[in-house]
Amino acid sequence: MSLFQNIIIIIILIAGAGFLALTEIALAAARKVKLKILAEAGDERAQQVLDLQENSADFFAASQIGLNAVAILGGILGEGAFRPYFLNLVTRFYTGEWAETISFALSFTLVTSLFILFADLMPKRLAMIAPEKISIAVINPIQVFIKVCKPLAWVINAIANLLFRLFKVNTTREDNITFDDISAVMDAGAQAGVLQKQEHHFIENVFELEERNVHSSMTTRENVIFFTLNEPENSIRQKLAEYPFSKFLVCNDTIDQVIGYVDAKDILVRILNNQSINQLNESTIRTVLTIPDSLSLSEVLDRFRASKEKFAAVINEYALVVGVITLSDIMITVMGDWVTPIEEEQQIIKRDNHSWLIDGGTPIEDIKHALGIDDMPDEEHYETLAGFMMYQLRKIPRPADSVEFGGYKFEVVDVDHFKIDQLLVTRIIEKPESLIQSEES
Structure with a gap:
């Protein structure tokens, strides 16, 4: 055959190999979620791609048969077509015994480079750009190709399956x-x-929500406002005016003797109707949902959904009330500042680009978000920044006590009756070596 005919055949072989490489990557990379959406929209080809992905053994066997056959045939034709011309070129500069070898190497390099570039690299990169679209476009011709190669593909798959079973290799795809x-x-x-x-x-x-404990979002015990059964009317009015909460616990004498809760709306209706609220009774007290303090926020959300309640008392293993939590608290955890009331005191105040003033009761998850820290040390042992300080220092912190971690310095600023109120967190900025040397000198 002439050089022109050989070049035409090689171009056809490269195109065939490129099509198979494009198809192989597109079908392997096509995401099932997108294909299912297209199939549900009525695209039959998307469903065919999904079916082929579920039973891909025949396709990959046929693809490898085609790719290897084309590559070998292309190498044979290319070497025979181009070597004489390279030999003529080489003999103009070199006529020794290595002339044949050099011309063969140049011919082999040219053909291999053409196949790598146009039949492998470029098609695969194109397939990765839009695998779903390409796999849907080529599914019909590739199924015809699979049927043509099916007898030989069956033999190859049988041998491969035998070897997999022999070496106990699990070929089931995990999705x-x-x-x-x-x-x-x-x-x-x-x-x-x-x-x-x-x-x-x-x-x-x-x-x-699945990882965060109820402690990270609840109102803690010392901040819970509650009524007692014999609460004076003036005291009830004062608490309603001073604390804009929608629900209040009702207890017998102490917070640990929970009876139920009252909705502030019910009491306000009685006040507007000029009815006495000297004593809380069954008409206003509702049954309160109680939950253990070991629950995650996701589990608390499930309890709210099952009970149709939006308010719960959190109880520890000693049957003591450790706080209360509402559906709004969980929503604030998810939505953050978007639903947090403006007048509510912020737990994290950014002073500048390198320092923050943070409340000791701030949940660790919020600290990680604010400071860009992936993990805190042994964070399963504490829920708040105050807990982190106590765990690291192994004592009740005092003002000026500090801990360094993750490129930050955590310094206690204010302590009130053993409770860490405020901490100053500063980013540790390393000084340049030239500045350190100048200070030492």
Whole structure:
């Protein structure tokens, strides 16, 4: 055959190999979620791609048969077609015994480079750009190719399956989606601009509900405002005016003797109707939902959904009330500043780019978000920043006590009756070596 005919055949072989490489990567990389959406919308080809992914052995066997056959045939034709011309070129400069070897190497390099570039690298990169669209476009011709290669593919698959069983290799594909997979998709969406920063933060918070303990969002015991059965009317009015809560616990004498709760709306209705509220009774006291303090926020949300309640008392293992939590508290955890009342005291105040004033009761998850820290040391042993300080110092902290971790310095600023009220967190900025040397000198 002439050089022109050989070149035409090689171009056809490269095109065939490129098509197979494009198809192989597209079908392997096509995401099932997108394909299912297209199939549910009525695209039959998307369903065919899904079926092929479920039973991909015949396709991959046929693909490898085609790719290897084309590559070998292309190498044979290319070497025979180009070597004489390279030999003529080489003999103009060199006529020794290595001329044949050099011309063969040049011919082999040219053909191999053409196949790598046009039949492997470029098709695979194109397939990764839009695998779902490409897999749907090529599904019909590739099924015809699979039928043509099916007899030889069956033999090859039989041998491969025998070897897999012999070496006890599990060939079942795991399609379980983990939180890490979803998190990676969210990060990619945020980097691509599909998800806004705030939306990304919301989604992360939703998944963290399973990990965050009820302590991270509840109103703690010392901050719980409650009524007693014999609460004077003036005291009730004063608490309603001073604390804008919608629900209040009702206890016998102490907070640990919980009877139920009252809705502030019910009491205000009685006041507007000029009815006496000298004594709380069954008409106003409702049964309170009690939950253990070991629950996660996700489990608390399930309890609220099952009981149709939005308010619960949190009880520890000694049957003591450690706090109260509402549905609004959980929503604030998810939505953050978007639903936090403006007048509510902020737990994290950014002073400048390198320092923060933080309340000791701030949940550790909020600290990690604010400071950009992935993990705190042994964080399963505490829930708040105050707990972190006590765990690290192994004592009740005093003002000026500090801990350094993750490139930050955590310093106690204010302590009230052994309770850490405020901490100053500063970023540790390393000084340049030249400045350190000048100070030492």
